[in-house]
Amino acid sequence: MFVDNGRAITLSDGILMNTFEALEPEMVAAFHSGKAEHGFPPAFDIGPLPPLWVQHSSSSRILRWLDEQPERSVMYVSFGSRTAMSTDQIRELGAGLELSGCRFLWVVRSAKVDREEAAEIEELVGEGYVERVDGRGLVVREWVEQESVLAHRAVAGFLSHCGWNSVIEAAAAGVKVLAWPRMGDQRVNAEVVGASRLGMWPEEWAWESEGLVAAEEIGRRVKEVMHDAKVGEAAARVAMSAAAAVAEGGSSDKSIKLLIEKISK
Template identity: 50%
Template sequence: MDSPPTNPPHLVVCPSAGIGHLTPFLRLASMLAAASTSFDSCRITLVIIRPTLSSAEANQINTFLCTHPHVNTSEFQTLPCEHSSDGPNTNDPFLLQYDAISRSAHLLVHHLSTLSPPPSAVFSDLMFASGINKPLTDLGILNYTIITSSARFFSFMATLPYQRGKRGDIVEIPGLSPILGDDIPPIFSNPDHIFTRLIETNCKHLHEAKGIVINTFDFFEPESISALQNGKVLASLPPIFPIGPLIPFGSKIGSNKISWLNNQPSKSVLFVSFGSRTAMSKDQIKELAEGLDRSEMRFLWVIKTTVVDKEDKEELRDLLGEAFLDNTKERGLVVKDWVNQEEVLAHSAIGGFLTHCGWNSVMEAAQRGVPLLAWPLHGDQRVNAGLVEKAGLGIWERSWGWGGDKLVKGGVIAKKIKEMMTTENPRNSAGKVGEEATKAWEIDGSSRKSFETLIEKSRRKMNG
C-alpha cells in the first residue's frame, strides 16, 4: 500500500517597510529558494507589503521577481498610517509605516493562515513580532524573527524594555562591553517616541519566536554573537542564527554606471552613498562636493536630498553648481537615481566607500573587503561604525557627530578621503575582513552551518 502524500514545505518571507528592511529579506528569500533542492517541491512565498513608500522598493521587488520566477508572491495591505503630533519625528513616513505594519500584524496572521499549502515556517520582520509570534506558535508554524541590524545593536534593542531609567553616559548590556550613550540614537531617550515604543513592544515578544536570525558573522561580531547565543544578554531569547553576510541575488544596475566604472583603474574609485532614506542638507552636500573636488580622487556619488526618493526633483547642476561638475567631469560621476549598491561594491574599480554605515552597507562592504570611511548620520549607525573600526573594515572620525549636528567642512572631508584611499592599512585590514566573510560561507563555515540548521529544522517540521 502506498504511503499517504505529504505536503511540500512552504517557507514564507515577510519583510517590513523601506529598502533597508526589504533588501535583506529578498536576499534571504533567494537563499531559501536556492536551498530548496534540499526539499521535495519546496514552495517559497514572498509577502509584499503594501503600500511601498519608495521607488527603490518597487524597483527591487520587480527585479527580484524577474530573476526568481519560481518564488510566489502574496500581497498584504497594512492598516492606514496614523499621523501624530506627540513627538519630534512622528511625521517621518517610514516611522509611520513601521507603526502601521506593527498595528497590522494580527491581520497578517489571518492572511498567512489562508495561504495554500499552509506555511511550515515564516521568516518575519521584528515589526511584526508582537502580533504574530505567539499566534503562529499556537498554530504550530515555525516563526523566525529576522533582525536587520548588527548583533550589538540588536542586543541593545532586546534589553531596551529593561533599560528604563538606566541610560546615561554609557549603556550597560549584560555580557557585553558598554555602549557609549552618545552612540545611542537620541530618540531612545524619549520613552514616548513612536519608534521607541515600537521597539520595546515588539522586543517583549521575541521569546515567543522559534529563533532569531541576524545578518552578521562570527568574525565580525564575536563578542555580541557569543553573548547572545550563551544567554548572557537576555536569558529568555530563543536560539540565535547568524547567517551573514547575506548572499546577493545577482540583479544588474543601469549600464551607464557599470560602463563608467569599467573605464576606471583598479581600486581607484571612491563610492559615495548614504543609503535609501538619508537626506543631507544642501549646505552639507556642497561641503561634501568641495571635499571630493579637493581630494582629487575618482568617485561615484549617489545623491539623495529627500527622505522619500519619489519627491526628489532638484537638478544636479542647481544642487552642486556648474564649477564642481566641470572640475570633476573627467574623474567623477554623480547620479540621483537608484543604483544596485552590491554590484557597485563588487566592481574591481572600487577602492573605498564613504557611507552612513547602514547595516546592509556594512555587510556588503565586508563581503567584498572594501574599506569604509564611516560617516554615521542616524539610527544604529554610530554603533555600526564602532564595529567597522574594531573589525578593521575602515575608519571613523567621531568628531563629525550625528548627521545635522554640525557642518563638516570640505577640507576636513578631503583629508579623510585621502587617508582612506591612499594608505595601506585600511585596504589590507578590510581585505582580511573580506576573506573571513568568504570563509563564513565555505563548508563548515559559521554562517553556512547556521543557515543549514534553519533548513534542517524546517525539514524536520514537515517530516514530524
C-alpha cells in the same frame, strides 16, 4: 516601534541575523551563550546574505564609467535611500571630494526614499561642479545597483552612512569603509566597522542636524582612507572571512544547518 519589536523578539522561536562570527565575534558569542539578554530565543548568524560575487555587465552608464577607471581607485559615496542631507552639507561634501584628489562615484540625495527628489543635480552640488570633476568624478542622482558597484574592480572605498545592509555588502566585497553615521542604529554599525578593521570612523563627525562637517576635513579623511594600504589589507581579510563563513563548514554554514535541524524536528 523599537520597544514593541524588542518585546516581540522574546516571543519568537529564534532570531536570524545577517552577520557572521568573524565580523562581530563578541556579539555572536554572547547570543550563542545566552549572555546577550535573559529570555532571548536562539540566534542564528547566517550572513552575509548578499552574493559574495556579483556578475555585472557594463550596460549602465555607471558601470561603463567604472570600467574606464584604474583598479582600486574609486571612492563610492552613498548614504542610502533613507538618509537625506542638507544642501549646505552636500556642498561641503562635494568640495571635500574635489579637494581629496581621488576618483569618486557620488550618489546625491536631498530627499528620503518616500519623497520625490525635486532639485536638479546642479542645484544641489553647485553650478559648474559636475563639469569641474568630469573624468575624475561621476555625480548621479539615480538608483544604483550597490552590490554591483561594490563588487567592481575599480572601487576601493565606500563613504557610507553605515546602514547595516551597506556594512555587510562592503564586508562581503572587501571594500574599506569611511563611516559617517547619520541617525538610528548607524553609530552602532560604525563601531563594528572600526572594531573589525573594515574601515575607520571619525567619531567627531556631526550626527544628523548637529552641524556641518567641513570640506577640508572630508577631503583629508577620504584621501587618508583611499591611500592607506593597511586598511585595504584589513578589508580584504574581512572579505575572506565572509567567504569562509558561508562556505562548507564555515560559521554561518553551521548556523544554517543547525537552524534546519531545529525546524525539521
